[in-house]
Amino acid sequence: MPEPAIPASGRPSQEAEISAALGKRSIVLVGMMGAGKTTIGRRLSGRLGLRFLDADGEIELAHAGMTIPEIFAVHGEPYFRDGESRVIARLLEGGPAVLATGGGAFMREETRSRIRDKAVSIWLKADVDIIMKRVKRRADRPLLQTEDPEATAGRLLREREPVYQCADLTIWSRDVPHEKIVDECIDALHTFLLPPSPTLGATR
Numbered sequence: 744m745p746e747p748a749i750p751a752s753g754r755p756s757q758e759a760e761i762s763a764a765l766g767k768r769s770i771v772l773v774g775m776m777g778a779g780k781t782t783i784g785r786r787l788s789g790r791l792g793l794r795f796l797d798a799d800g801e802i803e804l805a806h807a808g809m810t811i812p813e814i815f816a817v818h819g820e821p822y823f824r825d826g827e828s829r830v831i832a833r834l835l836e837g838g839p840a841v842l843a844t845g846g847g848a849f850m851r852e853e854t855r856s857r858i859r860d861k862a863v864s865i866w867l868k869a870d871v872d873i874i875m876k877r878v879k880r881r882a883d884r885p886l887l888q889t890e891d892p893e894a895t896a897g898r899l900l901r902e903r904e905p906v907y908q909c910a911d912l913t914i915w916s917r918d919v920p921h922e923k924i925v926d927e928c929i930d931a932l933h934t935f936l937l938p939p940s941p942t943l944g945a946t947r
């Protein structure tokens with residue numbers, strides 16, 4: 744994996760400082776389907792010189808290439824959730840990476856606690872209109888195969904938002920160039936991991 748670039752000034756870049764400050768921790772993206780966890784996570788990993796992992800993709804690999812909708816249809820959601828929890832635990836043990844989770848993964852307390860121990864988490868927050876606009880392009884979200892997918896997405900969002908809020912950082916994933924969202928993730932990670940030191944020498 745290439746190291747993040749060192750700028751001409753000789754000062755380490757924000758990206759290099761973040762990678763160093765992370766140590767063995769990963770960055771985990773959480774949030775609703777369509778929030779951009781996979782899209783933004785892949786780009787963020789490139790900028791930071793970290794591996795990119797996608798929990799949904801890893802679950803499909805572990806099931807000999809069955810798709811997520813097929814796993815839901817054949818085995819049911821509880822089976823999927825147990826597998827998802829195990830896969831995320833394994834991926835978090837593998838050293839620093841950017842990990843995009845499935846939209847429901849953070850709802851499990853066991854998974855949240857592992858993420859808290861092993862990673863810095865970012866909630867990619869998106870409102871229901873944006874989510875619907877994005878997920879309409881593909882029919883691969885089994886939880887939205889209902890009579891009224893928009894109402895279902897709204898209900899899931901209301902149930903999940905209080906839990907997604909437990910992430911370390913929140914970034915609004917609106918319709919702006921992907922690289923802008925990545926820049927905002929990098930700024931937020933930098934402030935979180937390397938907070939500016941308090942002003943010294945304040946006098947009364």
Ligand SMILES: Nc1ncnc2c1ncn2[C@@H]1O[C@H](COP(=O)(O)OP(=O)(O)OP(=O)(O)O)[C@@H](O)[C@H]1O
Nearest residue numbers: 775776777778779780781782845846877917918919
């Ligand atoms: N900031 C953005 N602006 C515009 N489109 C975006 C943005 N982020 C993601 N998208 C688009 O939204 C769609 C869904 O994104 P993506 O698959 O990354 O979401 P996800 O959070 O990984 O969803 P899931 O939980 O279902 O895996 C993609 O077509 C992607 O190109």
Ligand SMILES: O=C(O)C1=C[C@@H](O)[C@@H](O)[C@H](O)C1
Nearest residue numbers: 776799811845846847884885
């Ligand atoms: O929001 C969810 O619960 C899901 C989101 C996707 O990433 C997949 O993990 C699956 O479709 C379930």
Ligand SMILES: [Mg+2]
Nearest residue numbers: 780781799843
């Ligand atoms: Mg995804």
